[in-house]
Amino acid sequence: MNAIETIKYRKRLEEGGVPPAQALAHADALAEVLEELPTKDWVRAEISRQLQDLKIDLLKWMFAMFIAQTGVTIGTVIALIRYLPH
Template sequence: MNALESTKYRKRLEEGGVPTEQAVAHADALGEVLERLTETLATKDWAAAFVKEQMMELKVDLLRWMVAIFIAQNGIFFAAIHYMAR
């Protein structure tokens, strides 16, 4: 919460009958909470980086499976050729 919004919030509390000291304390506390929330919320950049990272992991896993299946397939093929050649 910026200073202008904090001042508006404090004035609105005072207009509602909240003592000035309490209004200032409420405005300060709310400002701190909002600052912490904005620090911890995910941004578009963070989400895009996260998705990109997950896609890279999936690509690596897919490549591993493809190589493993290729090796298994060739093993079966050459075993069948060897068996038929006997």
């Protein structure tokens, strides 16, 4: 919340019957809270980073499952060749 918006907010409170000192305290407190809120850019960057991490984890699992499936397939073929009558 920039200084102009703080002044507008304070004046609006004063017009509504809030004492000036209390209106100033409210405006300052609101400005502090709004400064700590994340921006759209930060949220987008954080979501993008988490999606990138998720993609990497997904690729790791896919590769591991591919290796496991290949091992099971090779084992099955060897077992069929060995134990089926010729």
